[in-house]
Amino acid sequence: MFTEENRNSQISQNSENSFxxxxxxxxxxxVKKLYQENLSVEIIGSGSKRRIGKKLKCKKILDLSKLSGVxxxxxxxxxxxxxxxxxxxxxxxxxxxxNQELAFExxxxxxxxxxxxxxxxxxxxxxxxxxxxxxxxxxSIRDHVIGxxxxxxxxxxxxxxxxxxxxxxxxxxxxxxxxxxxxxVALTExxxxxxxxxxxxxxxxxHELSTKDATAMLNKVxxxxxxxxxAVFLPLEPKNGNYEQNIESLFKLNDLQxxxxxxxxxxxxxxxxxxxxxxxxxxxLDLDGKEISNxxxxxSTLFWEKIKxxxxxxxxxxxxxxxxxxxxxxxxxxxxxxxKYKYFVDWGGSLVWFEVNDLSNSSLQPIRQFILELNGYxxxxxxxxxxxxLEEVFTVAPDRLDISNNIKKSFDPKKIFNPxxxx
Numbered sequence: 001m002f003t004e005e006n007r008n009s010q011i012s013q014n015s016e017n018s019f020x021x022x023x024x025x026x027x028x029x030x031v032k033k034l035y036q037e038n039l040s041v042e043i044i045g046s047g048s049k050r051r052i053g054k055k056l057k058c059k060k061i062l063d064l065s066k067l068s069g070v071x072x073x074x075x076x077x078x079x080x081x082x083x084x085x086x087x088x089x090x091x092x093x094x095x096x097x098x099n100q101e102l103a104f105e106x107x108x109x110x111x112x113x114x115x116x117x118x119x120x121x122x123x124x125x126x127x128x129x130x131x132x133x134x135x136x137x138x139x140s141i142r143d144h145v146i147g148x149x150x151x152x153x154x155x156x157x158x159x160x161x162x163x164x165x166x167x168x169x170x171x172x173x174x175x176x177x178x179x180x181x182x183x184x185v186a187l188t189e190x191x192x193x194x195x196x197x198x199x200x201x202x203x204x205x206x207h208e209l210s211t212k213d214a215t216a217m218l219n220k221v222x223x224x225x226x227x228x229x230x231a232v233f234l235p236l237e238p239k240n241g242n243y244e245q246n247i248e249s250l251f252k253l254n255d256l257q258x259x260x261x262x263x264x265x266x267x268x269x270x271x272x273x274x275x276x277x278x279x280x281x282x283x284x285l286d287l288d289g290k291e292i293s294n295x296x297x298x299x300s301t302l303f304w305e306k307i308k309x310x311x312x313x314x315x316x317x318x319x320x321x322x323x324x325x326x327x328x329x330x331x332x333x334x335x336x337x338x339x340k341y342k343y344f345v346d347w348g349g350s351l352v353w354f355e356v357n358d359l360s361n362s363s364l365q366p367i368r369q370f371i372l373e374l375n376g377y378x379x380x381x382x383x384x385x386x387x388x389x390l391e392e393v394f395t396v397a398p399d400r401l402d403i404s405n406n407i408k409k410s411f412d413p414k415k416i417f418n419p420x421x422x423x
Contacts (some may be wrong), residue, residue, distance in 0.1 A: 034416055054422075084189055111309045135346075136222055145192060181418060204281065233264075336370050404423070
């Protein structure tokens with residue numbers, strides 16, 4: 001599992017405090033030097049997700065953006081191997097030529113942070129482990145990373161996994177590094193499982209459901225035999241002047257026939273299969289007498305792109321939080337939010353994104369505590385620069401925090417990688 005290369009290499013240094021290595025061996029040499037001198041370092045790629053987490057005050061910056069490019073892509077073997085900072089957009093474009101895709105639907109946080117697309121890099125997505133609406137069907141990013149190479153906190157080059165989809169040998173370190181926000185290793189190479197693209201997409205939209213009925217329907221959808229691949233609930237925004245009223249303009253589609261709150265359910269596959277499952281789904285959900293719309297492939301694809309891009313929070317000046325909870329607790333969380341915040345529900349009721357005006361430590365504490373009581377976890381994804389003094393932006397139960405600390409020690413004993421980023 002652990003290897004180290006021995007080649008001559010010149011370390012590239014942009015300035016006194018910033019390193020920009022050209023390859024993995026240079027990364028290893030830099031980290032070994034930082035480890036010996038006990039110097040903290042911020043790891044960055046394209047910087048698209050740099051604003052997530054607490055603001056770092058590190059002695060050095062390790063810029064890995066030069067580690068970019070496709071190493072190997074074998075469509076017939078359903079995998080692609082890339083250097084860590086390869087742009088996700090570049091990977092998706094290549095896969096599209098072969099009618100394949102990253103099934104976990106990489107989110108585009110650029111709209112939320114900057115008001116325009118900025119998908120970032122492969123390692124950025126792996127480090128965050130944020131997945132799109134297909135999550136409850138195909139799993140998260142960590143279920144699609146089948147191998148990686150990286151440099152740990154002592155400068156050793158490590159690797160885990162391989163090029164095959166069925167790889168069960170040894171410990172699955174791939175799952176550990178997903179969602180670690182650069183606090184465990186400096187990634188240098190990633191191997192993803194890829195899947196065939198969906199032929200067609202159809203979205204069934206149910207209008208004017210109450211919050212309770214909408215969340216109950218999401219629970220039914222998640223366990224439906226109709227093989228759904230997306231289930232979201234978008235309520236009307238609170239009319240208190242703190243949030244942009246953009247739901248109707250954002251989802252102004254020809255076949256979206258009614259205004260107001262709505263629940264959207266996605267079916268993917270062949271046209272014949274979709275029509276059969278759609279008929280079955282309507283029976284399962286007992287939609288007789290309900291106001292419904294049906295989005296064809298083009299409009300359905302556009303709809304879910306807007307969801308994936310979080311355009312609901314486009315260039316928001318407020319804080320944006322992400323809560324993952326058991327689906328059975330979704331109604332409790334929504335009732336707790338009490339229409340004070342702008343939010344939407346994804347993953348069939350397991351994920352709630354919400355926007356908070358004037359977030360502070362005092363206003364965050366009861367939200368954090370309530371989500372912990374629901375056995376969930378909370379992350380402050382976006383917070384305005386003047387609010388970056390928040391004490392905790394990642395919320396996790398104490399027992400899980402202990403496990404995280406022990407894992408951190410094994411990968412990065414001197415805690416030089418992104419110290420304080422998460423906890």
